[in-house]
Amino acid sequence: MRKELVKFAVVMLWAFGLLFPMLGAQIGFETFTFEWSRLVRVMGFVAVAYGALAAQRAVSAHRKRGHRDPGPGLAERVPPLWGWGILAAVALAFPWFADNYARDVAINVLIYVALGLGLNIVVGLAGLLDLGYIAFYAVGAYTYALLNTHFGVPFWLALPIGCVISAGAGAFIGYPTLKMRGDYLAIVTLGFGEIIRIVLNNWDRVTEGPNGILGIKAPGxxxxxxxxxxxxxxHVYLKNLTCLYYIALVIAVVTIIGVYRLDHSRVGRAWVSIREDETAAELTGIDTLRMKLLAYMLGAIFAGLAGAFYAAKVRYVNPSSFVFLESALVLCIVVLGGMGSIPGIILAAAAIIVLPEVFRDLELYRMLAFGGAMTLMMVYRPEGLIPARRRRLELHAREAFAEEEGNA
Amino acid sequence: MLKVEEIHTYYDHIHALKGVSLEIREGEIVCLIGSNGAGKSTTLMTISGVLHPARGRVLFDGQDIAHRPADRIVGLGICQVPEGRRILPRLSVADNLEMGAFLRRDREGIRQDLEKVYELFPVLAERRRQQGGTLSGGEQQMLAIGRALMGRPRLLLLDEPSLGLAPIVVEKIFGIIQQINRDGTTILLVEQNANLALGVSDRAYVLETGRVTLSGPSRELAHDERVRKAYLGEQ
Incomplete structure (x- = not known):
């Protein structure tokens, strides 16, 4: 009991420190005021939450004599074909039942689905932590913006060109990082991501610098x-959001199919093998350098696709759309969804784009709620919302093993 | 079949192999013995192409393969069972074995080899759906050997297959290694357990601080006084 009380005190102290800036402290000229009522309310809430958590833990510890089955994941409960059919129907019908604002948010979700799945190739499958992924999105966007405004290249022609140039950028950035692992790789990719943004920001003669490029045409x-x-x-320009929504949908679907096929191919298995043990992969005859480069290039292609569409939709690009926070957001989608899991990433993209919109009233605390949600996820469901089957095995190896033993 | 000529391999500035030469003839079991840090694993990694020698040649069927990348060397038919097994712990046993056949396109041949591996190691067949990491040490070693066999090697490199295993398991694994050899695969075996290695091999090389100091038929080396003193624990 005493131990519990000490623990409680520590938690309260910690929460007080963490939440202090929100507790209504104000400093004026030679005065320091403090809203005591708010302090009491917030700390009271923390105390109750902690109590509930402790009680729940006690109950589950008591019940734990038996085998706790984590239960089938969402993915296993919904019959896959049915699930996909319903999803497709909803996605197709959506713009007819939504207003322009909802369509706009939905288009963003689809863009982030493509980005999340593209990054999933690099991070989820090949296991290379890339913190500069948004750079390829920028390359795609600027490729279309420049080709269109200077040479009048139409969207549909710029799309494949954007893909090629993004893939080139992927190879260009990927190549020097191939021999690095773990933390070093993350730092270098972070650096390259920033380099691309800074080049866009300062190369005035080509990119118009921070002013950005205006007058990009919509897809025709x-x-x-x-x-x-x-x-x-x-010839018409497809400026209305319903048309743009369908184009985004096509891009997202192409990405989904592409990533699914890759995941289930020889190349996909090679990536997983590299993620697991690079030396072992090499000794089974996998050309690890080429496979890693391929992961970067394919990841970049999907980002380039999304980027070109983004430029065509907004009809304006400037470097501030491609900051590190965006890379972090896409990485969050991948981690939150469950690395390597396609349905998980779709759901996570929807959650991460839609939730902040829903909580617009709480604007000030948005990032706080976001951080809190991520923390809770990592504590309670580290494998993501809808874990990939392989990945679930990884994180629950002990339970899976126990099951296996039980059956034997 | 394989001829290693005067190879020098470095880890950055550490001169790990100082002119190692050895020869392996078709059908043999050759063993490489020596203490920790003598360069045994480095020799295997250099043959496999994970490391490249600064000087010297590695001839396989007369071609110099010293500077080819590792995946190409696997393609030539040299497969390694690395030290510490290095199976893919989160993939199933079946997936692990399948990874061993990564470079092959002959589905029928792969299927046959899979059956052969399961025949050689029945416990792997029982556990084919289980994760690699949940196997016991001996089973993991079997899986690692099975994976290498899935590449249909002509020359199999084995690095310390007895490492960390109970004597009874070691005995079983060495029995299987001899059987693999009888079925027509040439074997280069690296071992710290010299007694064991000399018992199953035809010829042996003794490696000390990056140089071959002794070589000859295993039976003779097993009676050599220096070997007995240094590696077989005799006073």
């Missing part, structure tokens, strides 16, 4: 038209 659509001169091609 050609259609046959009968006029007095005979059959000609008509």
């Amino acid at each position: 659509l050609y259609y046959p038209k009968l006029t007095e001169a005979g059959l000609t091609l008509g």
